[in-house]
Amino acid sequence: xxxxxxxxxxxxxxxxTGVLRTPRGDIRTPAFMPVGTAGTVKALTVDQxxxxxxxxxxxxxxxxxxxxxxERVARLGGLHRFMRWEKPILTDSGxxxxxxxxxxxxxxxxxVTFQSHIDGSRHVLTPExxxxxxxxxxxxxIVMQLDECVxxxxxxxxxxxxxxxxxxxxxxxxxxxxxxxxxxLFGIQQGSTFEALRRESSERLIETGFDGYAIGGLAVGxxxxxxxxxxxxxxxxxxxxxxxxxxxxxxxxxxxxxxxxGVDMFDCVLPTRSGRHGQAWTWDGPxxxxxxxxxxxxxxxxxxxxxxxxxxxxxAYLHHLVKAEEILGQVLLSWHNIAFFxxxxxxxxxxxxxxxxxxxxxxxxxxxxxxxxxxxSGA
Amino acid sequence: xxxxxxxxxxxxxxxxTGVLRTPRGDIRTPAFMPVGTAGTVKALTVDQxxxxxxxxxxxxxxxxxxxxxxERVARLGGLHRFMRWEKPILTDSGxxxxxxxxxxxxxxxxxVTFQSHIDGSRHVLTPExxxxxxxxxxxxxIVMQLDECVxxxxxxxxxxxxxxxxxxxxxxxxxxxxxxxxxxLFGIQQGSTFEALRRESSERLIETGFDGYAIGGLAVGxxxxxxxxxxxxxxxxxxxxxxxxxxxxxxxxxxxxxxxxGVDMFDCVLPTRSGRHGQAWTWDGPxxxxxxxxxxxxxxxxxxxxxxxxxxxxxAYLHHLVKAEEILGQVLLSWHNIAFFxxxxxxxxxxxxxxxxxxxxxxxxxxxxxxxxxxxSGA
Numbered sequence: 001x002x003x004x005x006x007x008x009x010x011x012x013x014x015x016x017t018g019v020l021r022t023p024r025g026d027i028r029t030p031a032f033m034p035v036g037t038a039g040t041v042k043a044l045t046v047d048q049x050x051x052x053x054x055x056x057x058x059x060x061x062x063x064x065x066x067x068x069x070x071e072r073v074a075r076l077g078g079l080h081r082f083m084r085w086e087k088p089i090l091t092d093s094g095x096x097x098x099x100x101x102x103x104x105x106x107x108x109x110x111x112v113t114f115q116s117h118i119d120g121s122r123h124v125l126t127p128e129x130x131x132x133x134x135x136x137x138x139x140x141x142i143v144m145q146l147d148e149c150v151x152x153x154x155x156x157x158x159x160x161x162x163x164x165x166x167x168x169x170x171x172x173x174x175x176x177x178x179x180x181x182x183x184x185l186f187g188i189q190q191g192s193t194f195e196a197l198r199r200e201s202s203e204r205l206i207e208t209g210f211d212g213y214a215i216g217g218l219a220v221g222x223x224x225x226x227x228x229x230x231x232x233x234x235x236x237x238x239x240x241x242x243x244x245x246x247x248x249x250x251x252x253x254x255x256x257x258x259x260x261x262g263v264d265m266f267d268c269v270l271p272t273r274s275g276r277h278g279q280a281w282t283w284d285g286p287x288x289x290x291x292x293x294x295x296x297x298x299x300x301x302x303x304x305x306x307x308x309x310x311x312x313x314x315x316a317y318l319h320h321l322v323k324a325e326e327i328l329g330q331v332l333l334s335w336h337n338i339a340f341f342x343x344x345x346x347x348x349x350x351x352x353x354x355x356x357x358x359x360x361x362x363x364x365x366x367x368x369x370x371x372x373x374x375x376x377s378g379a
Numbered sequence: 380x381x382x383x384x385x386x387x388x389x390x391x392x393x394x395x396t397g398v399l400r401t402p403r404g405d406i407r408t409p410a411f412m413p414v415g416t417a418g419t420v421k422a423l424t425v426d427q428x429x430x431x432x433x434x435x436x437x438x439x440x441x442x443x444x445x446x447x448x449x450e451r452v453a454r455l456g457g458l459h460r461f462m463r464w465e466k467p468i469l470t471d472s473g474x475x476x477x478x479x480x481x482x483x484x485x486x487x488x489x490x491v492t493f494q495s496h497i498d499g500s501r502h503v504l505t506p507e508x509x510x511x512x513x514x515x516x517x518x519x520x521i522v523m524q525l526d527e528c529v530x531x532x533x534x535x536x537x538x539x540x541x542x543x544x545x546x547x548x549x550x551x552x553x554x555x556x557x558x559x560x561x562x563x564l565f566g567i568q569q570g571s572t573f574e575a576l577r578r579e580s581s582e583r584l585i586e587t588g589f590d591g592y593a594i595g596g597l598a599v600g601x602x603x604x605x606x607x608x609x610x611x612x613x614x615x616x617x618x619x620x621x622x623x624x625x626x627x628x629x630x631x632x633x634x635x636x637x638x639x640x641g642v643d644m645f646d647c648v649l650p651t652r653s654g655r656h657g658q659a660w661t662w663d664g665p666x667x668x669x670x671x672x673x674x675x676x677x678x679x680x681x682x683x684x685x686x687x688x689x690x691x692x693x694x695a696y697l698h699h700l701v702k703a704e705e706i707l708g709q710v711l712l713s714w715h716n717i718a719f720f721x722x723x724x725x726x727x728x729x730x731x732x733x734x735x736x737x738x739x740x741x742x743x744x745x746x747x748x749x750x751x752x753x754x755x756s757g758a
Contacts (some may be wrong), residue, residue: 039699043706047687068674076677076695084692175532276706295447298455308426313463316455320418320447327422327655327706 001161004184004211011355014235014262017352020139020212020243023182024080024088027055029243029260032345033090034338037351038063039073039083042272044325046085052307052335053342054143055118056087058267059140061094062101065123066116070137078139090142090267091134092247093173093188094125096149096216107148109165126171128196135183138283144214147188152220159217160193160200166190166216179274184211192217193226194278195233202237213238214245215263219254237263249333252281252344253368256361266308271341275334278322281341284367289333292320307339316335383563383590385622386596389732391643394585395616396731397459399591399622401469401520402561403459406434408622410639411724412646413717417442418452418462418481421651422713423705425464431686431714432721435466437646438519440473441480444502445495449516457518462691467645467688468576469521471626472552472567473504475528486527488544506551514562524552526567531599538571539579544690545569545595546583553587563590565624571596572605574612581616592617593624594642596634607636614641631660631723632747633731638727648677650720654713657701668712686718 008018034049035042036057041049044114059079064070079089098105102114111126113179130146143329146169150162170187177185187210191197205213215234220228235244245265246258255266279286280301294315302310321329349361385395399406413420413428421426438458443449455461458468477484490505507559509525525548529541549566552575556564566589570576584592594613597606614623624644625637634645658665661682673694681689688711700708730739
């Protein structure tokens with residue numbers, strides 16, 4: 001089988017399930033990628049991340065280029081060896097976080113320039129440099145093009161400008177990336193909430209030609225309903241035979257709705273961030289373990305899970321750890337949340353394979369709705 | 380074999396190696412007990428603690444009685460079930476931490492009264508209540524008598540007063556504990572740095588009769604040399620056929636010197652506390668991973684260890700995690716340190732069994748001396 005072959009095993013409506021083949025192992029799709037921001041999925045060992053059912057994780061170019069620097073990671077044998085993760089890694093381009101995290105950033109045709117949020121040092125990121133960092137220095141398996149993610153809400157003019165700059169940067173990334181057997185390059189569709197712009201973006205990306213296609217510029221404040229409206233048309237504009245990746249998404253309900261619309265890959269900091277703040281994701285939405293009602297709840301979060309954090313520790317114990325601000329509470333809740341997200345992805349894959357996605361989707365919607373998808377605030 | 384039988388397999392000078400049999404499993408001695416302060420060995424899962432080679436861990440009565448409370452732990456099935464640790468647990472009496480951590484404490488013949496450092500609530504701890512908490516509510520395997528640990532330095536009069544109160548409390552604990560098949564009660568020798576007081580303390584404890592004997596009142600500021608002076612005589616005053624436990628000790632060099640003088644059990648927060656502060660223990664003393672000299676050091680901390688934290692991650696990666704203040708850095712360094720301490724204990728056990736403790740001791744002394752036993756501060 002060819003590297004980065006995308007074998008779709010079954011479809012159910014617009015949804016697909018299959019396997020993306022990579023030289024470092026298979027990625028079962030729909031796939032959820034835990035975020036290993038600065039060379040670590042926060043609070044977890046890579047063995048815990050893998051045991052939770054993760055086939056791939058995401059690394060952040062922005063964080064890694066600033067600390068420990070991409071050159072240092074390269075001298076230490078690349079990102080896989082550095083963080084001791086042997087399965088595939090997808091790296092983002094750095095662009096999104098330059099714009100959201102760095103102190104001052106200027107986007108010009110040639111490059112984006114910015115100041116580090118860590119020490120104020122000045123940096124320049126070109127499409128070519130982003131490819132060099134991701135593909136040559138970090139040794140990423142799936143490399144993302146540099147793009148400009150326009151803030152929401154945007155005028156159509158501003159959204160078009162960002163989308164077209166992203167398309168030109170996509171071409172430059174494609175050229176810089178060249179031909180590689182063991183690494184893939186994904187383009188990123190932009191265009192905010194404007195259907196015509198999403199179409200133009202897709203046409204330009206397809207003309208350039210990528211190994212996979214991401215949908216960018218969503219989950220930036222537009223809300224679930226507006227995101228779903230874009231997802232009603234955006235995935236179908238991208239090649240059906242290549243993986244589609246919705247960047248930075250999301251809550252279980254967002255993921256389920258996107259899968260139903262033909263998306264194959266996701267990443268989000270939500271499970272680990274929630275875990276560090278005492279929240280556990282469940283089929284009925286997130287619950288805050290600090291809540292007094294868990295103080296003597298002897299049941300585990302998910303007795304059917306094979307993740308120890310989900311099935312072997314009582315909610316009463318987790319409640320105690322969170323109340324006492326113990327690191328182990330952050331570890332166990334982050335681990336549970338990753339395992340919960342991966343169990344949900346497995347549920348989605350099975351539902352698609354068995355032609356019952358609609359029932360699965362309704363069930364998730366009903367149960368999430370019962371909790372409004374927001375943090376638990378009950379007594 | 381009887382519960383709490385202490386089988387000494389070999390001796391080397393005053394040092395002994397063997398096994399303390401408990402209903403929840405064997406404890407290989409000399410033994411190091413990681414401290415699970417508030418129902419968790421900080422930052423680690425119990426599986427990581429066990430994988431590091433720990434046969435037993437310590438729980439703190441003071442912390443647990445305040446949060447989540449001993450009654451709650453009892454309702455949740457006891458401390459083993461609560462924290463998911465099936466091997467033996469030793470609990471301290473709460474006395475030491477009442478005196479060192481609580482806001483206001485008053486020691487009287489009947490009881491010690493104190494205010495919680497968490498919420499200022501008032502509490503009373505009698506010898507009988509300490510036994511009830513440890514033996515009946517937490518379900519500890521090895522229960523410690525309540526004692527008064529006099530602050531160092533102390534006058535002989537003050538030290539005698541605290542030692543005699545401890546002896547009387549020991550009798551009350553003995554009576555309250557009664558006869559139990561599956562739990563053991565240890566007495567605590569006091570007397571500060573006064574040999575005559577240590578002797579009187581030992582005689583009183585032996586008259587009361589315990590399953591094991593601790594040496595209290597050391598590692599409270601007197602320093603390594605003064606501690607060793609007391610250990611030149613204190614262990615030999617205690618029954619040779621029962622385990623001897625040096626409370627709250629210590630650095631590797633302290634442990635090695637105490638083992639050479641006939642001590643069998645130890646506990647200390649040092650490995651986990653050091654780990655949370657970026658320090659790794661090595662045969663050459665502690666090193667601070669934040670130090671720039673580790674930035675591109677591709678070697679693991681201890682290639683011969685079977686603990687992944689010691690052998691599978693590079694010092695460069697640990698350096699990065701510590702610099703970036705990642706939780707995983709605290710986890711891996713705590714794990715490595717526990718594994719390092721347990722490897723040292725295994726080294727001690729083997730050295731005693733093979734009659735080469737003196738060589739082992741000299742080697743540890745030489746290498747620790749090269750680093751002064753203090754935190755690494757070099758460039």
